Amino acid sequence: MDASLHERLNTVFVALRDLRFAKGRFALMGVVIVLITLLVGLLSGLTAGLGRQNVSAITDLPVDRIAFSDQHLSYSDSTVTQEQWRRWAATPGVSLAEPVAISTTKATAGSRSAAVSIFAVSPALVPEVGDGSVTMSVPAAEELGVRTGDTVTLAGRDLTVAAVRGDAWFSHTPVVWTSLGDRTTATVIALRTTGDVVDVPGTRTTTKDGSLDAIGSYRSENGSLQLMRGFLFVISALVIGAFFTVWTIQRSGDIAVLKALGASTATLLRDALGQALVLLTTGTLIGTALAAAVGLLVRGTVPFLLDPATVLVPAATTILLGAVGAALAVRRIVTVDPLTALGSAR
Amino acid sequence: MSLTLTDVTLTYPDGDSRLTALDHVTLDVPRGTTTAVIGPSGSGKSSLLAVAATLVAPDSGTVTIDGTPASGLSRGRLAELRRHRIGIVFQQPNLLPALTAAEQLQVMAHVTGRKPADARRKALELLDAVGLADHARRRPHQLSGGQRQRVNIARALMNDPTVLLVDEPTSALDHDRGAAVVGLITRLTHQQATATVLVTHDRSHLTAVDDVVTIRDGRLHEPDPVLEPNPRGGAEE
Ligand SMILES: Nc1ncnc2c1ncn2[C@@H]1O[C@H](COP(=O)(O)OP(=O)(O)OP(=O)(O)O)[C@@H](O)[C@H]1O
Ligand SMILES: [Mg+2]
Numbered sequence: 369m370d371a372s373l374h375e376r377l378n379t380v381f382v383a384l385r386d387l388r389f390a391k392g393r394f395a396l397m398g399v400v401i402v403l404i405t406l407l408v409g410l411l412s413g414l415t416a417g418l419g420r421q422n423v424s425a426i427t428d429l430p431v432d433r434i435a436f437s438d439q440h441l442s443y444s445d446s447t448v449t450q451e452q453w454r455r456w457a458a459t460p461g462v463s464l465a466e467p468v469a470i471s472t473t474k475a476t477a478g479s480r481s482a483a484v485s486i487f488a489v490s491p492a493l494v495p496e497v498g499d500g501s502v503t504m505s506v507p508a509a510e511e512l513g514v515r516t517g518d519t520v521t522l523a524g525r526d527l528t529v530a531a532v533r534g535d536a537w538f539s540h541t542p543v544v545w546t547s548l549g550d551r552t553t554a555t556v557i558a559l560r561t562t563g564d565v566v567d568v569p570g571t572r573t574t575t576k577d578g579s580l581d582a583i584g585s586y587r588s589e590n591g592s593l594q595l596m597r598g599f600l601f602v603i604s605a606l607v608i609g610a611f612f613t614v615w616t617i618q619r620s621g622d623i624a625v626l627k628a629l630g631a632s633t634a635t636l637l638r639d640a641l642g643q644a645l646v647l648l649t650t651g652t653l654i655g656t657a658l659a660a661a662v663g664l665l666v667r668g669t670v671p672f673l674l675d676p677a678t679v680l681v682p683a684a685t686t687i688l689l690g691a692v693g694a695a696l697a698v699r700r701i702v703t704v705d706p707l708t709a710l711g712s713a714r
Numbered sequence: 715m716s717l718t719l720t721d722v723t724l725t726y727p728d729g730d731s732r733l734t735a736l737d738h739v740t741l742d743v744p745r746g747t748t749t750a751v752i753g754p755s756g757s758g759k760s761s762l763l764a765v766a767a768t769l770v771a772p773d774s775g776t777v778t779i780d781g782t783p784a785s786g787l788s789r790g791r792l793a794e795l796r797r798h799r800i801g802i803v804f805q806q807p808n809l810l811p812a813l814t815a816a817e818q819l820q821v822m823a824h825v826t827g828r829k830p831a832d833a834r835r836k837a838l839e840l841l842d843a844v845g846l847a848d849h850a851r852r853r854p855h856q857l858s859g860g861q862r863q864r865v866n867i868a869r870a871l872m873n874d875p876t877v878l879l880v881d882e883p884t885s886a887l888d889h890d891r892g893a894a895v896v897g898l899i900t901r902l903t904h905q906q907a908t909a910t911v912l913v914t915h916d917r918s919h920l921t922a923v924d925d926v927v928t929i930r931d932g933r934l935h936e937p938d939p940v941l942e943p944n945p946r947g948g949a950e951e
Contacts, residue, residue: 381820381821381824382810382812382813382821382824385810385812385813385817386812388812389812389853392810427855442834461769485756621808622810622811623812624896625804625808626810626821626825628767628769628796628798628802628804628824628869629796629797629802629825629869630793630794630795630796630797630798630825630826630873631825632790632793632794632797632825633789633790633793635824635825706769707764707769707770709801709802709804709808710760710763710764710767710769710804710805710881
């Protein structure tokens with residue numbers, strides 16, 4: 369063992385030995401942490417996966433702002449006019465202004481059919497769209513069982529699949545991109561801006577990420593899932609706080625003895641916090657690894673998004689909030705009176 | 715002088731008035747000697763020890779540990795003074811349940827930030843000195859009451875204190891073991907040159923100590939001649 373590691377272990381001299389000695393109690397608490405992190409991890413992956421199935425067609429647009437009609441900040445109700453997207457294109461600070469007309473329809477190919485979201489756009493956003501040809505997202509192509517060159521029927525029109533690309537979803541349906549044709553209205557205008565811009569009359573803009581709340585199904589789903597996740601974080605912090613409160617009270621006799629023998633409060637706090645961190649980190653890592661493993665297994669059948677943000681961020685949050693709970697609990701070390709170590713009363 | 719109490723008065727709140735637990739107590743204990751303080755229950759023995767251990771600040775008077783006056787020091791400085799200069803042998807052994815006998819001593823090095831390897835060696839030396847060399851790996855529940863008390867004593871000496879404060883060390887032991895523990899304390903007091911105060915209400919083991927004072931109602935007295943433990947004066951070697 370190198371000297372610095374040895375020294376670091378020495379700062380939690382009592383803590384490590386307590387962990388070993390009271391194995392059962394700490395194992396129980398560890399299992400609780402593992403289960404909570406497993407739940408948080410699964411919920412995070414699911415929230416992100418479901419979220420992606422709601423909004424990825426929007427988040428993957430190569431733009432930074434979305435203009436709605438000023439009456440309806442909603443992807444289902446907004447209508448913008450050709451006049452408005454032309455004026456947006458001419459607005460200083462706007463390098464791209466492209467209309468997007470969104471609708472939902474049934475697509476069929478051979479004997480298979482599926483509900484899809486149609487994104488009618490110009491070739492500036494998706495190059496392969498044109499008269500009589502569409503670009504399919506990968507999930508849309510998979511559901512219909514089509515490949516490039518096949519034919520699909522959309523709202524009674526036969527169209528050729530010009531390309532299959534991207535994991536684009538909107539409101540839980542896979543996306544098909546078609547050409548805008550000679551439409552003079554669209555749902556929203558996708559904008560690429562450089563700096564602040566003044567809204568064209570009759571329209572209102574939000575950031576691309578801010579616009580996601582304008583998808584009804586996303587707002588309600590995401591809101592409740594995030595609430596659950598938040599509660600789990602709070603619950604884990606409270607459980608850890610409660611455990612370490614009881615633990616600290618139980619060992620307040622030992623703490624009084626160590627203080628009487630001259631241990632500084634800082635040393636004792638470091639020792640106790642180090643113990644909480646060892647327990648928290650171990651439990652969280654195991655729980656997170658389990659969540660990632662489950663996510664890998666179910667990824668094909670359940671919308672589960674497995675990436676660093678959905679796995680590591682909740683793990684870090686659990687550790688951080690748990691540490692706060694533990695810190696509040698072990699704070700009572702400060703008030704333990706070393707005098708109680710003297711005499712026969714303990 | 716290594717432990718000096720000068721005109722120390724300590725009172726506790728007692729209803730509307732105050733109860734005087736130590737009444738103008740003056741006590742000098744040189745290094746290498748053991749002073750026994752005997753007195754009945756409630757006479758102020760634990761209070762005297764608490765003041766000498768810097769765990770309670772007296773109302774008036776001064777406590778000087780190895781030349782350092784304890785009055786006016788912050789809590790942190792007092793803890794520092796305790797861990798470097800004062801060893802305490804508790805009435806109950808007060809061992810930490812999770813630690814082995816050797817670790818009970820090593821933890822003292824941990825609180826002073828001493829090198830772990832040195833601490834291990836020193837801990838084994840001290841356990842040897844109290845006759846527990848073979849029990850270094852035992853936890854408190856695997857030791858007898860007398861063995862625990864010896865670990866308690868060895869732990870107090872771990873940081874080479876100049877002042878050793880011993881609180882009723884024999885109260886949980888039978889007569890023979892009590893005598894052995896007092897003998898051990900006086901022997902280590904000579905060996906380690908500590909200024910030792912041994913507080914007890916038990917007069918039976920006092921033949922080995924260097925000096926005896928009695929305490930009654932918070933006041934120190936020289937003992938009655940009949941109680942003089944060692945008529946020749948000085949310690950039995
Ligand atoms: N924290 C306190 N608050 C109020 N009074 C106290 C406190 N501690 C001790 N006393 C009182 O001070 C007096 C001296 O108590 P102390 O504990 O020093 O006696 P003692 O000699 O150690 O007795 P014993 O042999 O029973 O342990 C007693 O009258 C006791 O009731
Ligand atoms: Mg007492």
